[in-house]
Amino acid sequence: MYVLGIDGGGTKTKGVISNSKGEILAEATVGATNPNSVAKPDLELELAKLIETLYLHNRELFPQIKRVFAGMSGVDHITARKGMEQVISKVLPNSIPVTVHNDAITALYSGTFGKPGIVQIGGTGSITFGLNKDGNLERVGGWGYLLGEKGSGYALGSQGLEAAFSAYDGLGSRTELTRLFQDHxxxxxxxxxxxxxxxxxxxxxxxxSLSKLVVEAADTGDSVSQKIIENNASYIGKAIVCLINRLFSSMEEVVPVVLTGGLFNRLDLFQGGMEQEFQLHGRKVKLIKPKIEPVGGAVVAALLEENMAINEEFMRSK
Structure with a gap:
């Protein structure tokens, strides 16, 4: 049996065809497909290119695909998900069942292989998303950069700029960020x-994109940058604890927390502040850096939709 997994975002969209063992037989990458930032004609064009590329890669597979699962950014509302399902169905060469969900679910499954848990996305933006054993879905944050979006690359960059200009005005502490921004x-x-x-x-x-300069300054010992990172790490920890308390009642349960996004390439800078919050609230957490891409989580979700078990063989093949 074969499934098609799609991971769609504000920068790029990737699709893969996989068998039930998780072996990738075809893959393709196109442009952005977030409906909040891409016009519908352009969105349809990108998805059509994705499907066409996959189809041309292996025409014989498409009649055997049983399910398409797409984890997409910008489809939080049920109306947006239904609209995206219609767009994907329209560009498919065959009639195949399509499921569309928030891309956080595929990010979660890339680390838990379909099991309950929490996913913390810390990229350009941020969101904390969780799923428990009863199938209840909850979220914290992810409301967009105009409303703060702490724990993201945008937050680090924005707070870094604010600190540098505060120092320039004589209202804040001197910081290495001033020089780094000027050089950049x-x-x-x-x-x-x-x-x-x-x-x-x-x-x-x-x-x-300026978040990397905040990290660079923190590495040199800049106290202003270190404080920015400390505050965001604390926020991430609090958001995770908040969601764990909603979804997981047992204080003894060790909750898997999947960390995805560029911020966690430097987990060493954030882990201490996060773990302080876990300890403060008495919650047990297992941090997971996924070994597969979010599009792999879409494959997992597609197989689960078809009632296929994700066994140890599948996990080892990753």
């Missing part, structure tokens, strides 16, 4: 970066 934008004075920030085609992405 190749300017002599900090205010000269304003045009590059406000005129950016995608301000959120531009500011989020």
């Amino acid at each position: 934008f190749n300017v002599e004075k900090l205010p000269d970066i304003i045009h590059s920030i406000y005129q950016a085609k995608n301000q959120k992405e531009r500011i989020a």
Whole structure:
């Protein structure tokens, strides 16, 4: 049996065809498919390209595909999910059952292989998402950068800029971030970066990209940057605890927490602050860095939709 898994986001969209053992037989990557940031005609075009590329890779597989599962950003509301299901069905060469869900579920399954748990996404944006054994789904955060979105690359970049300008105005502590921002934008004075920030085609992405400079400054011992990271790590820990308390009643249960997104490439900077919150609230957590991509989680979800067991052989094949 074969399934098609899709992981769609605001930057790129990846699709793979897999068998029941988790072996990838075809894969393709196209552009963004978040309906909140991509016009519907462009979204349909990207999904059509994805399906066509997969189809041309192995035409014989498509009649044997039993399920499509797509984890997509920007489809939190049921109406958006149904609309996305219709778009995907429209571009498929065969009539195949399609399920669309928030991309957080596929990120979770990339670490738990279909088991309950929490996923903390810390990329350009952030969200804490959980699933318990009763099938209850809950979330904390993920409300967009205009409403804060702490624990994200955007939060680090934004707070780093705020700290640098506060220091420039004489209202805050001196910070290595001032020099790093000036060097990054190749300017002599900090205010000269304003045009590059406000005129950016995608301000959120531009500011989020500056998070690496906050990390760089923290590595050099910059106390301002270290405090920014400490505060965001604490927030992430609190968000995870909040969701665990909603979904997992037993204080003795060890809850798997899957960490995905670029922020956790430097887990060493965030883990201490997160674990302080776990200990403070008496919750037992097992942190997991996934060994497969989120699109692999979409494959897991598709197989579960077809009542296929995710066994040890599947997990070892990853």
